[in-house]
Amino acid sequence: LLDVTALVGEYEVTLEPMAARAAATGKDPGAEAPRRFKEKQGVFWAEPAFLKLFSFPLLAGDPGKALSLPNTALLTRSTAERYFGSWKTAIGRSLKAWNGDLFTVTGILNDPTANTDLPIRVLLSYKTMQGAGFLNEWAAMRGGSYCFLRLPPGVTPAQFNVELRRFSHRHKPAQWQIEGHLLQPLSAMHFDGDYSTYTGAIFPRPLITALWGIAIFLLLIACINFINFSTARALIRSREIGIRKILGAGRGQLILQLFNETALITATGLIFAIGLTLVAIPALNGLLNLSLSLRLLLSPAVWGSLLLLWLCVTLLSGSYPALVLSGFRPIAALKEQVAAGGIFLRKALVVFQFTFAQLLVVAIVVITSQIDFFRHAPLGFDKDNVLNIPIPEDSANPTKLVAFRQQLSELPGVRSISFCFDNPAAWGWQKMPFQFDGSSRNSDFDASVKWADTAYFQTYGLRLIAGNAYRPADTVTGFVVNETLLRKEHLTDPKAAIGKTIQLGGGPPRPIVGVVMDFTTTSLRNPIDPVILATNQSSYRLAGIKLQTADITPLVEKVSRLWKQTWPAKDFEYDFLDKRIAAFYQREEAFAQLFRVFTGIAVLISCLGLYALAAFMTARRRKEVAVRKVLGASVKSVVYLFVREFTLPVLLAFAIAAPIATFILRRWLDGYAYRIQLGPAIFGWSLAVSIAIAWTTIGSRVLASANSNPVQHLRD
Numbered sequence: 001l002l003d004v005t006a007l008v009g010e011y012e013v014t015l016e017p018m019a020a021r022a023a024a025t026g027k028d029p030g031a032e033a034p035r036r037f038k039e040k041q042g043v044f045w046a047e048p049a050f051l052k053l054f055s056f057p058l059l060a061g062d063p064g065k066a067l068s069l070p071n072t073a074l075l076t077r078s079t080a081e082r083y084f085g086s087w088k089t090a091i092g093r094s095l096k097a098w099n100g101d102l103f104t105v106t107g108i109l110n111d112p113t114a115n116t117d118l119p120i121r122v123l124l125s126y127k128t129m130q131g132a133g134f135l136n137e138w139a140a141m142r143g144g145s146y147c148f149l150r151l152p153p154g155v156t157p158a159q160f161n162v163e164l165r166r167f168s169h170r171h172k173p174a175q176w177q178i179e180g181h182l183l184q185p186l187s188a189m190h191f192d193g194d195y196s197t198y199t200g201a202i203f204p205r206p207l208i209t210a211l212w213g214i215a216i217f218l219l220l221i222a223c224i225n226f227i228n229f230s231t232a233r234a235l236i237r238s239r240e241i242g243i244r245k246i247l248g249a250g251r252g253q254l255i256l257q258l259f260n261e262t263a264l265i266t267a268t269g270l271i272f273a274i275g276l277t278l279v280a281i282p283a284l285n286g287l288l289n290l291s292l293s294l295r296l297l298l299s300p301a302v303w304g305s306l307l308l309l310w311l312c313v314t315l316l317s318g319s320y321p322a323l324v325l326s327g328f329r330p331i332a333a334l335k336e337q338v339a340a341g342g343i344f345l346r347k348a349l350v351v352f353q354f355t356f357a358q359l360l361v362v363a364i365v366v367i368t369s370q371i372d373f374f375r376h377a378p379l380g381f382d383k384d385n386v387l388n389i390p391i392p393e394d395s396a397n398p399t400k401l402v403a404f405r406q407q408l409s410e411l412p413g414v415r416s417i418s419f420c421f422d423n424p425a426a427w428g429w430q431k432m433p434f435q436f437d438g439s440s441r442n443s444d445f446d447a448s449v450k451w452a453d454t455a456y457f458q459t460y461g462l463r464l465i466a467g468n469a470y471r472p473a474d475t476v477t478g479f480v481v482n483e484t485l486l487r488k489e490h491l492t493d494p495k496a497a498i499g500k501t502i503q504l505g506g507g508p509p510r511p512i513v514g515v516v517m518d519f520t521t522t523s524l525r526n527p528i529d530p531v532i533l534a535t536n537q538s539s540y541r542l543a544g545i546k547l548q549t550a551d552i553t554p555l556v557e558k559v560s561r562l563w564k565q566t567w568p569a570k571d572f573e574y575d576f577l578d579k580r581i582a583a584f585y586q587r588e589e590a591f592a593q594l595f596r597v598f599t600g601i602a603v604l605i606s607c608l609g610l611y612a613l614a615a616f617m618t619a620r621r622r623k624e625v626a627v628r629k630v631l632g633a634s635v636k637s638v639v640y641l642f643v644r645e646f647t648l649p650v651l652l653a654f655a656i657a658a659p660i661a662t663f664i665l666r667r668w669l670d671g672y673a674y675r676i677q678l679g680p681a682i683f684g685w686s687l688a689v690s691i692a693i694a695w696t697t698i699g700s701r702v703l704a705s706a707n708s709n710p711v712q713h714l715r716d
Contacts, residue, residue, distance in 0.1 A: 037083065038571055041198070042121030043097070045129060046074075053148055056120065060091055061107025067125045073103040074123040076111050097124060114291035117190050117197040148186070157183045201289060207591070214360070214598050219309075221353040221605050223317035226262070228349060228612045230321035255322045262318030263310075270310050288590050347649050350613050353606040354653035354690065355660075360599040362661040362686045366678065367592045370669065373524075373676050374585045380519025380528075381424045382461030386577035387545040387556070388423065389563065392570045398474065398537055400566050407562045413549030418459035419540040420452035423577055425520045425584075434532065435503040436489055445488055447481075448521055448529035449504065451539040457516070459546045466494035467514035474537040476504070478513035485530035486515065502532060510534075523584035524674040544577070607697040614646060614698040618705040625705055638706040643695060646702075650694045654687050 050056075051063045058066065059077060066074055073095065080087035083095065087108050094102050103124060112120055151160055164181050189197055191205045274297065281292050296302060391397065401419055408417050421430070431446040454469050456462065457480075470478040479502050486497050494515035501509040521529040549555055556574065563572045618625075625638055662678060669675040 035083075036571065038573075039121055042079075042119045044118075044120060044123050044198075045126045046123045047126045050123065050148075053150060054118070056109050056112060059087065059108045059110055063107070066107035067123060068127070069106075070125055070128045071101060071103050072106045072125040072128075073097070074107045074109050075105055076109045076121055078111050079121045080105070080108055097122070101128065103128075114293065117199055117201070119199050157185075202587075214602075217356045218598070218602060218605065219313060220316075221356055221602065221609065223313060224349045224353055225605055225609045225612065226265075226317040227320050228609055228616075230262075258322035259314065259318050262322070263314045266310055266314045266317070270306065274306075287593055289586075347613070350606075350609050351649045351653045351656070353609045354650055354694075355656045357599070357602040357606040358650075358654050358657040358686060358690050359661050359664075360595065360602050361689060362657065362683065363665060364592070364595050364599045365682050365686050366661075366665045366669070366676070367588070367595060369676050369682065370672070371585060371588050371592055373674075374588070375582075377524060377674060379425065379581070380462070380517060382546075383425075383578045383581050385547040386423075386459065387547055387559070387574055388577055388580065389543040389545070389559070389572075389574045391419065391541050391543055392567055393541075397540070401537070401540065404543075404562065404566045407566075408545060408559065411555065411558055411562075413547055413551070413555045415546040415548040416455050416459045417546075418453055418455040418544045419537075420456055420542050420544060421450060421536075421539045422542055423544065423580065424450070424460050424462065425522060425581060427522070427584075431529075432505045432532075434505070435509075437500040438509070443489065445530060447485060447504075447532045450531060450533045451536040452533055453535055453537075453540070456533070456544075459544050462519060463517040464514050465517050467498045467512070470513050470533075470535060473535050476507065476510055476534045476536060478511050478534070479504070480514040480516055480533040481512055482516050482528070482531040483518045484528050485532065488530055504532065504534070525584075525672050527673040603693060607693060610646065610649075610694055610697050611701065614642070614701040617645070618642070618701050622705065622708070625708070635703075635706045639702050642698065642702040642705070646694060646698050647691060650690055651687075654683075654690060658683055 046067055048064070048067045051058070051066065058074075061074070066072065075083065075087070075090060077087045080090040084090045084093055090105050090108060093105050095105070097103055109120065109123070112118060151157070161181075161183060164183070168181055184192065190201075191203060191208075277297070278294060281294060284290065285292055391401070405417050405419070408414055430449050432449050433442040433446050435441065436443050450456075454472050457464065457469050464480070465483070467480075470480060481497065481502070483494065486492075486494060491497055497512050497515055500512050502512060503509040516531075516533070518528050519531075521531060545559070547555065559574070560572045563570075628638060628641075661683075665678060669678070
């Protein structure tokens with residue numbers, strides 16, 4: 001097998017001043033301060049086979065030797081130019097990465113395409129880590145590690161999975177064997193929401209299908225509107241059709257003429273659509289965090305698809321009007337005694353339009369309600385006014401952390417300080433097997449381990465429901481667990497867990513000293529994990545600072561100064577916990593914005609169709625209205641007559657849309673562990689909005705008809 005294992009991380013890369021560069025500027029090499037580049041994404045560990053397995057061509061260097069030695073690195077062209085000024089002079093230069101190790105640049109990669117799920121900037125030789133402790137253990141799994149491989153001819157994924165299971169049993173300790181290894185096709189990586197990519201961008205196939213469906217239905221209701229408007233204008237064009245037939249025009253000629261008119265209108269619309277696309281792509285990229293390029297419009301496949309789309313829309317929207325108008329009898333057409341389609345057909349088309357529009361209205365109400373639920377649902381911890389600062393890996397951290405905590409505690413506006421591995425709810429995970437209450441076997445599930453000091457409970461507002469927090473220490477002295485872990489261990493009384501032991505990761509058994517109320521461990525998409533909390537100072541990578549001041553900016557500046565005094569060679573970075581939590585739901589927020597746009601377009605097109613129907617019906621029934629008014633009918637009664645007739649199609653459309661929306665949206669909500677319920681209020685609100693839109697649309701036409709002079713219509 002050809003394979004490569006890569007770990008993506010957030011590494012600070014420090015460039016060493018090079019003699020050649022210093023000589024060019026006339027400066028002393030030792031006097032030039034190093035430049036630092038903080039790479040938050042795109043730094044990978046890779047084996048030499050990486051270049052065989054993936055199509056990332058080298059602009060310079062030997063692909064067979066580029067990553068074969070420890071402490072070697074590959075840079076992409078743009079990265080090399082940022083670091084060294086020119087990629088052509090980067091070979092042989094040095095940079096510091098990881099724990100300050102010096103790496104020599106042995107090759108330059110061409111920049112990956114914008115749509116890649118492997119956003120490479122720097123490749124570090126995997127051999128550099130040989131001998132590291134975590135590489136020698138078989139039990140641990142890390143979310144940022146992937147093994148890529150190509151199967152030999154004749155070996156199926158199912159066959160390989162069987163061997164993979166045997167491989168795991170052969171190498172893993174008996175108590176740590178987990179049936180969790182599997183193959184995932186590289187082609188599915190971008191679309192599988194159960195896993196992640198190195199960019200974090202997942203585009204599930206059901207979502208793509210939904211977007212295709214919305215686009216098709218928008219085209220359909222636009223075609224329906226064209227049909228309604230074209231046939232509604234039949235009376236205006238009836239004399240033209242009659243004269244052309246008397247002068248010898250055949251039906252085929254008329255059909256061709258009408259199709260040409262439709263094709264011209266459709267082509268004009270397509271040109272406008274391309275122009276709008278050019279404007280919309282940058283906004284769409286920003287909204288969905290995509291990298292769509294305008295150059296895609298130059299692709300032959302795209303132009304072929306647009307041509308096919310133009311033909312389909314022309315045929316779909318032009319066929320019925322062409323057949324109806326060309327079928328007029330000449331004498332009847334000259335007398336304007338023609339009928340262009342029945343009222344039943346028009347109402348059916350309007351019902352279809354409003355069914356789709358109301359489907360989108362219900363969908364956007366549900367999506368917005370679910371996002372609002374995310375914002376306001378109780379998390380089990382306090383996310384407000386918590387400042388997060390990443391802590392660098394530093395051998396001197398124990399003493400630095402003590403000093404940093406003391407200095408921070410003296411600042412007015414700081415309520416509490418906690419050092420931990422991560423927040424209560426975080427993207428990453430560290431799950432470990434454990435043995436409960438003296439058992440010789442691991443529990444049937446792994447626990448999410450959160451390393452944190454004793455101030456963690458106060459800083460994040462975690463509530464203990466039994467026992468106490470563990471005592472301050474550098475290493476594990478006792479454990480605090482959550483309610484979910486106890487339930488999975490079939491314990492109903494939290495007090496009964498106090499004193500029972502946990503043996504974590506092969507370490508010595510330690511007692512459970514406290515039980516904390518459940519809190520959200522990732523996002524509300526997922527159920528709460530079983531959690532074990534314990535002290536482990538060597539694993540602290542984050543400082544959480546609970547603030548109690550409204551004036552945040554001056555306090556952050558003071559914290560920054562203390563940071564630079566403690567770690568002068570490191571860059572100060574910070575964010576707030578509530579913003580991290582909000583980032584969990586950026587995808588839902590983005591697609592909600594997109595669906596709002598689609599819903600607005602669908603409602604607008606449907607309203608145009610309803611307006612066309614109102615114009616047709618009021619024109620057709622103008623003499624009836626005149627007779628009613630002569631016989632004493634009031635304007636109010638005439639308005640009620642039309643409103644009732646136009647409301648019925650909307651109600652029928654809702655009756656069709658509601659069960660379809662319920663089926664689709666329940667499946668969507670099932671993807672979230674914590675979700676809203678589809679109740680009558682959601683559907684009632686959606687129906688009220690649809691009726692209000694319909695009444696507003698037809699209001700002007702109905703009032704104009706009701707207030708018209710009956711004598712004028714009776715003389716027509």
